[in-house]
Amino acid sequence: MKLPKTKSKTIFVLSATGSAVGMANVWGFPYKFHKGGIFFLIFYLIFISLFSYVGLSSEFAIGRMIKGSVVKSYKKAIETRHPESKIAKIYGYFPLVISLIMAVGYTIIVSYVAKALVDTINGKLIITPPFTWFEEFSSRSFAVMEVHLLIIVLVILISLGGFKSVQWLNSVLMPSMIVIYLIVLFKMLTLPNIEEGYKLLFRFDFKDCNIGTAISAMGDALFALSITGFGMVFVGRMLTDDHDIVTNSKLTGLFDTIVALLSAFIIVPSIVVFSMHEAGGPALIFQILPSIFNSMRIGRGFAVLFYMAIIMAGLTSLQTIFESIAHTLNQEFKMNDKTALLLVGTTVLILGVDLHPLAKWTSLMDITIYYLIPLGAVLGAVVWFFVMDSEVLLDEINKGAKHKKTQTFIKIGRYIYTPLVILVSLAAILFH
Numbered sequence: 001m002k003l004p005k006t007k008s009k010t011i012f013v014l015s016a017t018g019s020a021v022g023m024a025n026v027w028g029f030p031y032k033f034h035k036g037g038i039f040f041l042i043f044y045l046i047f048i049s050l051f052s053y054v055g056l057s058s059e060f061a062i063g064r065m066i067k068g069s070v071v072k073s074y075k076k077a078i079e080t081r082h083p084e085s086k087i088a089k090i091y092g093y094f095p096l097v098i099s100l101i102m103a104v105g106y107t108i109i110v111s112y113v114a115k116a117l118v119d120t121i122n123g124k125l126i127i128t129p130p131f132t133w134f135e136e137f138s139s140r141s142f143a144v145m146e147v148h149l150l151i152i153v154l155v156i157l158i159s160l161g162g163f164k165s166v167q168w169l170n171s172v173l174m175p176s177m178i179v180i181y182l183i184v185l186f187k188m189l190t191l192p193n194i195e196e197g198y199k200l201l202f203r204f205d206f207k208d209c210n211i212g213t214a215i216s217a218m219g220d221a222l223f224a225l226s227i228t229g230f231g232m233v234f235v236g237r238m239l240t241d242d243h244d245i246v247t248n249s250k251l252t253g254l255f256d257t258i259v260a261l262l263s264a265f266i267i268v269p270s271i272v273v274f275s276m277h278e279a280g281g282p283a284l285i286f287q288i289l290p291s292i293f294n295s296m297r298i299g300r301g302f303a304v305l306f307y308m309a310i311i312m313a314g315l316t317s318l319q320t321i322f323e324s325i326a327h328t329l330n331q332e333f334k335m336n337d338k339t340a341l342l343l344v345g346t347t348v349l350i351l352g353v354d355l356h357p358l359a360k361w362t363s364l365m366d367i368t369i370y371y372l373i374p375l376g377a378v379l380g381a382v383v384w385f386f387v388m389d390s391e392v393l394l395d396e397i398n399k400g401a402k403h404k405k406t407q408t409f410i411k412i413g414r415y416i417y418t419p420l421v422i423l424v425s426l427a428a429i430l431f432h
Contacts, residue, residue: 005237005238005239005240006167006238006239006240007240007242007243009243009244009247009248009251010171011167011170011171012167012238012239012243012248013248013251013252013255014167014170014171014174014175014255015167015170015171015235015238016060016232016235016248016252017170017174017252017255017256017259018169018170018173018174018313018316018317018320019170019226019231019232019235019316019317019319019320020224020225020226020232020252020256020317021174021177021224021256021259021313021316021317022106022223022224022226022313022314022317023106023109023314023365024220024223024224024260024369025224025256025259025260025263025313026263026285026310026313027263027267027282027284027285028220028223028224028369029044029220029224029260029261029263029264030260030263030264030266030267030268030284031284032044032216032217032220033201033264033268034200034201034264034268034271035208035216036208036213036216036217037200037201037202037203037204037205037208038202038203038204038208039204039205039206039208039209039213040208040213040216040217041202043213043214043216043217043218044217044220044221044257045257046217047217047218047221047222047420048221048224048225048253048256048257049250049253050412050416050417050420051221051222051225051227051253051417052225052249052250052252052253052254053246053249053250053253053412054409054412054413054416054417055222055225055227055377055380055381055413055417055421056225056227056232056249056252056253057245057246057249057397058380058381058384058385058393058397058413059227059229059232059233059235059236059380059384060232060233060235060236060239060245060248060249061236061245061393061396061397062077062233062236062384062393062396063232063233063234063235063236063237063238063239064236064237064239064240064241064243064245064396064399065392065396067237068331069092069327069328069330069331069332070092070095070096070230070233070234070324070327070328071092071093071096071328071331071332072092072331072332073092073233074088074091074092074095074383075088075089075091075092077383077384077387077388078091078383078387078388080388080389080392081387081388081389082387091379091383092328094376094379095228095229095230095376095379095380096230096325096328098228098229098230098368098372098373098375098376099228099230099231099321099324099325099376100321100325100344100347100348100351101364101367101368101372102228102321102368102372102373103318103321103322103325103344103348104348104351104352104355104364105352105355105361105364105365105368106314106317106318106321107148107151107152107155107318107348107349107352108144108148108352108355108356108361109314109361109365110151110310110311110314110315110318111144111147111148111151111356112138112144112282112285112286113285113307113310113311113314114144114147114150114151114307114311115137115143115144115147116285116286116290116303116307117304117307117308117311118147119133120290120293120300120303120304120307121300121304125290125294125303126294126300129291130286130287130288130290130291130294131287131291133290134283134286134287138282138286138357138358139357139358139359140356140357141354141356141357142353142356143356143357144356145353145356148349148352148353148356149349151314151315151318152345152348152349153345154315155315155318155319155322155345156322156341156342156344156345158315158319159319159322159323159326159341160337160338160341167238169315169316169319170316173312173315173316174255174312174316176309176312177259177309177312177313178258178259178262180305180306180308180309181259181262181263181266181309182262183302183305184266184302184305184306184309185262185265185266187296187302188265188266188269188270191269191270191273191296192273193273194269194270194273196269196272196273197268197269197270197271197272197273198265198269200268200269200272201264201265201268201269201272215423215424215427218420218423218424219369219370219374219424219427219428222373222374222377222421222424223369223373224256224257224260225252225253225256226317226320227373227376227377227380227421228372228373228376228377228380229376229377229378229379229380229381230324230376230380231317231320231321231324233324233380234320234323234324234327235320240400241399241400242399242400243399243400244400244401244402245396245397245399245400245401246397246401246403246405247401247402259313266306267284267289270289270292271284271288271292274288274291274292274295282358282362285310289303289306290303293306322341322344322345322348323341325340325344326340326341326343326344327340329343329344370428371425371428371429374421374424374425374428375425377421377424377425378418378421378422378425381413381417381418381421381422382418384413385410385413385414385417385418386414386418390407390410393410394406394407394409394410397409
């Protein structure tokens with residue numbers, strides 16, 4: 001499976017942002033920003049900057065350096081210092097399993113959004129109270145079977161090159177998503193008393209300045225950047241040696257944050273205006289927002305645009321996951337591209353087909369968000385900063401760099417970044 005390389009910084013950053021943007025940006029960030037106020041935002045910006053600088057840069061560097069499957073990337077990274085290591089051959093399969101579980105949950109979420117889009121277009125979500133509409137199908141087995149299958153087929157077709165390539169897709173979809181968000185945001189700004197929503201969002205309350213808010217921001221930053229020890233390593237293969245990896249990582253973090261902020265600026269003030277303060281997660285997207293859109297003039301049009309934007313985010317993330325797993329099957333088991341992608345899609349469908357009821361897939365996503373993603377980040381961080389030869393990593397980071405990094409970069413990764421991702425994992429285990 002050939003992943004096209006690019007010399008364009010813009011195309012790479014759009015591709016990386018498209019791969020990173022997902023549910024953490026769309027509903028995780030707005031809900032947590034609403035709860036934590038300005039202190040959550042301050043913590044989030046600190047962690048997104050740190051994680052982009054060290055974590056994302058390292059994953060991109062490993063991907064560019066090895067230019068093989070992600071399993072091979074871990075193997076080669078470990079062997080830079082431990083050439084006889086037996087665990088090197090299997091270590092990379094742990095993040096692969098995490099990515100597969102992520103794909104199962106993500107396809108169901110995108111299927112729910114696709115159903116909301118379809119029922120908005122055909123009018124069902126307009127004439128039926130959103131709470132009734134959501135309760136009616138979210139408790140049933142096989143409730144979104146048709147769109148679930150359609151989403152998987154669409155991701156496979158995109159991955160096979162049916163829509164040119166990952167670069168083309170993200171170059172079109174990411175700017176389109178931001179434009180759609182801006183259109184909806186401008187409409188939201190016309191709502192009466194909308195300024196009250198922004199006052200609440202940017203409130204300065206020292207009660208919010210606590211370890212819980214900090215850990216919440218840390219976990220969301222990790223999830224928003226998709227630092228799972230897998231997907232971004234795969235994306236890094238697109239880089240040529242003349243790219244400044246750290247600069248590209250910072251820009252990816254910046255655009256990822258812009259999408260998260262736009263989501264919050266649309267969602268949080270509107271739920272405040274409509275006195276729906278306790279909304280969060282699936283209820284926010286599938287019950288509260290439809291109620292808000294239905295109360296707006298030409299709200300159906302804005303609802304269609306909003307759901308399209310979320311689907312775009314989901315498709316770009318799913319494409320990266322599908323392709324990274326399929327590429328591993330291609331490299332490690334000599335499967336051709338089509339067979340590998342069909343196997344990934346079939347596996348995701350089989351594992352997810354019984355998870356359509358809300359209670360089941362939200363439980364899966366809770367496990368993914370609170371346990372598996374931090375675990376994937378830990379698995380990667382331990383290898384990049386403790387196991388592999390630090391000089392090898394630095395040499396790769398410094399290719400194409402305007403400002404060369406020193407051992408200070410490794411020390412930040414080893415003594416600040418890695419302990420923080422371990423803290424996120426432990427906090428999830430102990431407190432969630």
